[in-house]
Amino acid sequence: MRLAPLLIVLLTALPAVAAEPLRLGLLTFGTAQWEIETMRTHGIDAAHGIRVQPQELAGKDSSAVALLGGSVDAVVGDWLWVSRQRAMGHDLTFVPWVGMTGALLVPEASPVRTLADLAGKRVGVAGGPLDKSWLLLRALATKRHGIELDRIVDRTFGAPPLLAQQLEAGRLDALLTFWPSAVPLEAKGFRRLLDVAAIPAELSLEAQPPLIGWIFRRPWAESRAAEVEAFRKAETETRARMCAPGFDWAGLDHLTRATDTRTRDGYRAGFCAGTPGVVELDSARRLYALLAELGGEDLVGPSPVLQPGTFW
Incomplete structure (x- = not known):
């Protein structure tokens, strides 16, 4: 009988999980799948009071359609595309996720x-x-x-x-x-x-801004700001766990398609090397200007400068 009060205390100590899930549009074989599956498998999202719900998408075009159409809450992409969309009237914003890799x-x-x-x-x-x-x-x-x-x-x-x-x-x-x-x-x-x-x-861009991140519709993100922040913390914790000694990367073989230790270790090293740093807007503006010069309007759209509000 004494267990009942203790059980009540333990249950009330757990964070309340938001009723609505965060619908994440993920490419079928994208590396974001690795992280989100780990987050869900280890209950890291629930520990931060949220529930992530992955929805598989076929490619970049379907990601854009799904996000702009509201069938998902976030997709993975780069902030140059976000700036371009903002210049075209779409109120999107970007949360860093991965540094520049390749x-x-x-x-x-x-x-x-x-x-x-x-x-x-x-x-x-x-x-x-x-x-x-x-x-x-x-x-x-x-x-x-x-x-x-x-x-x-x-x-x-x-x-x-x-x-x-x-x-x-x-x-x-x-x-x-x-x-x-x-x-x-x-x-x-x-x-x-x-x-x-x-x-x-x-190229004199010492503080390179993370190129890839999560893209949200800003009005939606502002209406659920606490959940967006909780997701950022859950994502940081998940990455730290995946990069810590002892994490079982073999458990992700069905997603990474790794068949040997060397490849598995390479995926771990590449994933962990992409941990993003702090965004410095001046560096982001200079990188944008350089890429705009090289790629022109076909890359950045109608705006020759980085649009305000691109970064969350």
Whole structure:
């Protein structure tokens, strides 16, 4: 009988979980899936008084439609897109999640040692001609060697899996790809020529702003500000747990598709290296200006400057 008062005390000590879930639009094989599944499996969302509800989306276009249409509360994307949407009248805002990551890979025996050595080579670029990593790589090549990569290489744009296959088959001499796609290639012996995260510092952007984050509709976020803040804390705690010694990354193999320890360790290292720092608006504005100069209106839309309110 004495257990009843103790049970009441324990139950009242638990945080009340919000009635409405946070509906998160996630790409089927995106790295956000790893974190959100961990958050839910370990009850970290509930510990912070919220309930996250993942909804799988097919691609970036469907993410934009789902967010703007209100069928999800948040999606993962970059703040340049948020600024562009704000300039077009969509009141969105951005919460940092991941720093700038990616890699330029070449075969282990490749004679390519510098960006200048890429002249005349076949280079694959994950994404399209407006991919941010590609634009930054072009800027770096100009600064280091006075060359325009866009003109001196035989470039191929496409999806990371297809380009990875072409690199392995010897139909590409180098590949600029997102870090989750670089990990299994490095495990197979391909060499990292350059880390995308190192580029901003060479371009005098020492405090690089996290490029990828959670995007909300601002009116919705303001109406549920306490839950947004709770989600940020839950996300930080989840990442810390995943990056702590002893976390079982093998438990995520069904999402990462890792089949060996080296690949699994590579995913852990890449994920943890992406932990975002504090956003410095001046650095963000300078990076925006650089990318706007390189990508033009096709990248940033009608606004040549970073829109106020882009960051939450």
